[in-house]
Ligand SMILES: [Zn+2]
């Protein structure tokens with residue numbers, strides 16, 4: 001099934017939800033992501049990466 005990225009509108013098979021804005025984004029729009037203790041995955045999109053507050057929050061997640 002083809003899905004559409006909520007940030008750039010590209011069609012893709014792979015979407016991940018940005019932890020900060022809640023948008024479903026494609027690989028291109030994903031800035032970085034990390035797994036927290038196997039249970040939680042934190043994703044930040046390129047849109048949220050421009051927001052210093054969100055970056056700080058992302059960095060503080062361990
Ligand atoms: Zn995208």
Ligand SMILES: [Zn+2]
Nearest residue numbers: 018021045048
């Ligand atoms: Zn985002």
